[in-house]
Amino acid sequence: MKLKEDMSPLLLQVFRSVVWVYSVITFLPWYVLSGTNASQSRAKRIKACSVSGRPAGPYRSVNSVQQLVSALHESVDTLDKVFEYAARHFPERDCVGTREILSEEDELQPNGKIFKKVILGDYQWMSYEQAFRAAQHFGSGLAALGQKPQCNIAIFCETRAEWIISAQACFMYNFPVVTLYSTLGGPAIAHGLNETEVTHIITSKDLLQSRLKAILLEVPRLQHIIVVDSKPTSWPGMPRGIMVHNMAAVQDLGAKPENMAKPRVHPLPSDIAVIMYTSGSTGIPKGVMISHSNIIAGITGMAERIPNLDENDTYIGYLPLAHVLELSAELVCVSHGCRIGYSSPQTLADQSTKIKKGSKGDTSVLKPTLMAAVPEIMDRIYKNVMTKVEEMSSVQRTFFVLAYNYKMEQISKGYGTPLCDRLVFNKVRSLLGGNTRLLLSGGAPLSAATQRFMNICFCCPVGQGYGLTETCGAGTISEMWDYSTGRVGAPLVCSEIKLKDWEEGGYYSTDKPHPRGEILIGGSNVTMGYYKNEARNLEDFFVDQNGQRWFCTGDIGEFHPDGCLKIIDRKKDLVKLQAGEYVSLGKVEAVLKNCPLIDNICAYANSDQSYVISFVVPNQKQLTALAVQNGVRGSWEEMCNSPIMEKEVLRVITEAAITANMERFEIPRKIRLSAEPWTPETGLVTDAFKLKRKELKTHYQDDIERMYGGK
Known part of the structure; x- marks a missing residue:
């Protein structure tokens, strides 16, 4: 994500010249003293490898190739x-x-x-x-x-x-x-x-x-x-x-x-x-x-x-x-x-809903060094900060954007930006207390834009992890030196991961350039199974010839040459349209959720239909501004129920989808705007803010019939 600059060419040139002179003067001493060379080496090294030599794996961390690790401290086994x-x-x-x-x-x-x-x-x-x-x-x-x-x-x-x-x-x-x-x-x-x-x-x-x-x-x-x-x-x-x-x-x-x-x-x-x-x-x-x-x-x-x-x-x-x-x-x-x-989501920050204006939220008082978050919360932080950036004066906004793009360029090379951090991003960093040294994201895929934003503005690495309840939440976590986005890191030292071909979806371990398939996780962290549900246990768990217990996740992944995993699809999210095209609903949602106009989205498709539809929770500030442009007035509910606004939002979504190179059949043809945000209390998302597709389908059944021509 590159942010756009809006300042006079002369001022831009002066700023870039100052940055260039500062970088030249400080680079060598900073490079030597900060240990950046070691960090770069760690980021580029092989992090996991296939212990069988086959592209399907199993893959293990380079720190546990000989044997998986399952002991925390000596004799501490319960x-x-x-x-x-x-x-x-x-x-x-x-x-x-x-x-x-x-x-x-x-x-x-x-x-x-x-x-x-x-x-x-x-x-x-x-x-x-x-x-x-x-x-x-x-x-x-x-x-x-x-x-x-x-x-x-x-x-x-x-x-x-x-x-x-x-x-x-x-x-x-x-x-x-x-x-x-x-x-x-x-x-x-x-x-x-x-x-x-x-x-x-x-x-x-x-x-x-x-x-x-x-x-x-x-x-x-x-x-x-x-x-x-x-x-x-x-x-x-x-x-x-x-x-x-x-x-x-x-x-x-x-x-x-x-x-x-x-x-x-x-x-x-x-x-x-x-x-x-x-x-x-x-x-x-x-x-x-x-x-x-x-x-x-x-x-x-x-x-x-x-x-x-x-x-x-x-x-x-x-x-x-x-x-x-x-x-x-x-x-x-x-x-x-x-x-x-x-803490709680309602008292987390100074701006949280239950904190009285002028008093301190929990992060400001506690100043944590470690924090876990689900992508939904990080997406909210990202959109809130970027909205405030849009409200800045032209000069302030341009300096922020220049600093953002400069830092993005530097961290992609493995370099730090201490001056930018102190002068530009310190205020944003203070939203989480100012001392955070590691953010751990889990529960759902984190968009590349949000991950990069958190890296840059909060001046700390974001370790994206992958795991399930069935594997004790453990599977992979990206290393703090790895500033790549969209990946979930290498297998943990307690786990090994292999890929299983999925013919229906067209994913094979022989695929080029990366082996792909359903993710299977093995190790001592794989749980005992489902309580009083033997049928599902036989379906989802198995023990191999070596006595190793495995769980079949239903997620589709690909391994990169350095041993890091990327989640690319989910079996349950795959729908076959009337003309035979396969649509990954999760992929559609992941791409379109980056659109500033969208707070949340659920893609839906019937196999007897030829196109995708979507339910959308719009961003209130962005939709209100769009409504003013189109002369639509009324309450929030009236704006969301307006056919004019539905058409306008669909236009914006379509443009975002085309820019992201989505296939024609993946782009939603019709949408329904929801005035009500989806929270765990509504029963439409889980506590980790994952979509409950069955409940969403029931909730929007009349709209589904309308969008597919039934009503």
């Missing part, structure tokens, strides 16, 4: 030992932190809606030793309430310190943890609780009142609800036979000498640690059985890809802990003594 290791080595270090709520108030918006705004104080920290004791007492208290080893217990709670302490308590006492997204609907929650035969559930006051209470009669085995909030202490209106406890009261019960004296059953590496219900982009959620050894192998692979990871790092936790990306990231941090400060 998750309770990981926490014990951390408490023993970093007892006084900060472990988990939560910001104090100083005040809350309702703020009336211009559209009449009321938003709740908060003013937050500093982070209050619990040390590793304190967190370990809290978990120990809580686990003992759960046992006193009748929770048995190897019997499932559910955590249905927002991301917060109490979530991870509860999970650590369960790991200590060998209670398999059933995780459920806080945004799941009632039937999905009831399904997960009933399928796993849960008798005890850990939740929050808000979720108990808003979601759980309504389905309690549908979960007959449930006996105990533990609420992590301190208040209230009484819960009227609960069904008979269900007792509600506060977390603090359970910890007090567990701390009693007679309960602490009872021997606990330590887990084995092969025991189930977590049954993680995926948010499910199709159908009802599936429970993935993850053993202690699976998770430890996964976090071992991830930790190896983060250079200099130690107790001096600070991680900000705000993604759903019921998602494998966040849980794995936090366990990586715990295993190395990092501190974890908790």
Whole structure:
């Protein structure tokens, strides 16, 4: 992505001359002192190779060619030992932190809606030793309430310190943890609780009142609800036979000498640690059985890809802990003594929706060095910053664009730009606290434009990763020295990857210039399978002649000569049109999502039709400006329902598609604009913001029939 300049030629020439003189004077000393030569060598080196010599693989990291690595620390083979290791080595270090709520108030918006705004104080920290004791007492208290080893217990709670302490308590006492997204609907929650035969559930006051209470009669085995909030202490209106406890009261019960004296059953590496219900982009959620050894192998692979990871790092936790990306990231941090400060998408930055104007968001206070994000969040940051750039004066905008393009050119060569970073990008970098040294992206493909933008404006590498719940989130992560875009890096040291030919899609390991095929991941991080779903286990998992366990991902990838993987398609996203052309819906969405006018898009095609259609969530600012140009007035809903605006947006989309060299049959012929953004709360996307195609199809069924001529 090259940004356009708009300044007088003379001023441009002066600026470029100054940059050239500065580069000449500073290049040699900077090159010698910064270690750039070593970084360039690392970026260009072979990162993985086919251990069989065949183009299909399997491919392994050059650091684990002889043997895959699955041990984090010596003799630390279960998750309770990981926490014990951390408490023993970093007892006084900060472990988990939560910001104090100083005040809350309702703020009336211009559209009449009321938003709740908060003013937050500093982070209050619990040390590793304190967190370990809290978990120990809580686990003992759960046992006193009748929770048995190897019997499932559910955590249905927002991301917060109490979530991870509860999970650590369960790991200590060998209670398999059933995780459920806080945004799941009632039937999905009831399904997960009933399928796993849960008798005890850990939740929050808000979720108990808003979601759980309504389905309690549908979960007959449930006996105990533990609420992590301190208040209230009484819960009227609960069904008979269900007792509600506060977390603090359970910890007090567990701390009693007679309960602490009872021997606990330590887990084995092969025991189930977590049954993680995926948010499910199709159908009802599936429970993935993850053993202690699976998770430890996964976090071992991830930790190896983060250079200099130690107790001096600070991680900000705000993604759903019921998602494998966040849980794995936090366990990586715990295993190395990092501190974890908790946040939420509504309080993350100074401009976040719940932060009162003039007060500080969580990143400004915490100043994290490490952060995980899903592409949807990075796309939002990218579009927000670029909108502000458009609002700058001509001179300011041109200097920003020149600096952006100059830095893009330099980092593509492996060089840094310390002066540009300090003078131009420091303000953007401060949006994430100013200390971020590594951003990890996962959950869905990250566009090249957004990845390059984050590299440049936040002055830190973006490690794009690839993994699934079925592989503990572990598969690949790009190295921090690799500034290429669109790739997900080489296999982690815990995994190996091979490609399987997919004839229907036309992908073969013999393809030139790169071998292509369905991605199969093998290693100790490959999970035990789906809970009570043997048919899917036989379909998606297999064990080879060497005893290695494999998972068939359904994703299509290609290996590059340096051993890095690129995701290029997905089997489930492939639709055959009436004339026989195959359309990858994911590819259409990935290309068009880069259009500034689009916040989100879902491509759709029927096999008995000859063209693609799309549902589009437009960017409010961009669409409003386009409406003014076309003389369309009215509310946001009226603009989105306007046939004139549909036609105009389709024109812009078509131009973007042609510029991106999309095939004629891939370009959407008709669209439907959605005034409502797609969030996990609407049920149209998962907690990782992946599209739920089945739900979107149902939601827009009338529009599908209209666009295909049925209505």
